[in-house]
Amino acid sequence: MTRIPDAVSVASLDTHRLIVAVANSGHTDVSSNLPPSGVASVLRQIADRYEEKAGQCLGAFVDGVPCPVHDAPASVSEAALDAGRHAADGAADGMRRAQRPAGLDALLDHLAAAMSLDDDQDVDEPEALTAGVVRASLDFNDGDRDQVLATLRDVLLDTTTTRTPEQALAAARILLTAHARQIAALIDAHYRAIRTESGLNRSTRGLLTGYEGARKIVARYADGLADEQALAEAADREQAEQ
Known part of the structure; x- marks a missing residue:
């Protein structure tokens, strides 16, 4: 029907x-x-x-009457175990529902804030941008097409070193000195190429004299920066010894 x-x-x-x-x-x-x-x-x-349902077995489900066997009151120990299971399930559910920081950076910050270093754990101090570090970087880039440009790139990109205004000024002096010597070398090479190709005569004398004068100006600028840096480093050593 x-x-x-x-x-x-x-x-x-x-x-x-x-x-x-x-x-x-x-x-x-x-x-x-x-x-x-x-x-x-x-x-x-x-x-x-x-x-x-009325009970825990099929008979109670069909009859609607609690089963005296399966639905009997639990003993004290069973009740305690059941309460422990419910508490554990509740704790696990709470952990699953706990709000997590969004994004990898936020998660790392959250973990860093929750963790603390042991008292006896050594913490590495960041390296300072000293004159020695800048000169070592220049030596490392000696084979590069443009040594000073490559070193300037490395110094600007290095965020692991700390720097004071004095240390930044020292780095600028060292790099500009090396750059000025590069320019002086280029002028000298051009001077020699013209003199080798055309010789020293009335038509080339003025041009070559101009190149030589420009090379000396740039060289004096480089020497002045080097002298300033040498005096600054001597003052730092003297202050450290006091």
Whole structure:
């Protein structure tokens, strides 16, 4: 016998937040304008409601009467164990629901704030940008196409070293001295190339004299920077010895 309903209700998402249609055969249709987490929460509430049974066995489910065997009151030890299990489940659920920092950087900051160094653990002090560090970087880039440019790049990109205004000024003096000597060498090379190709005569004398004068000006500038740096380093040594 087929039961035919007296009326058919029409529901839409304009009037309902969640619509679940379960046919006798085929797929179950679920429509909702709730977020996925909200739909899951509602469906869990429905499932919890329909799982409320009279007892724990099939007989109690059919008869609606608690079973004297399976639904008997738990002993004190069993109740304690059951309470412990519920407490553990609650703690695990709380840990899962705890808010985590968003993003890798925030997570690392969160871990760093939660951790502390042991009292006996040594902390490495960052290296300072001393004149020796800058000169060592120049030596390292000696084979580069432009030694000073490569060293300037390395100094600017190095965020691991600390620097005071005096140390930054010392680095600038050292790099500008090396750069000025590069320019002087280029002028000297051009001077020698013209003299080798055209010789020293009336037409080239003025040009070569200009090149030689420019080389001396740049060389004096480099020597002046080197002298200033030498005096600064001597003053630092004297202050350290006091």
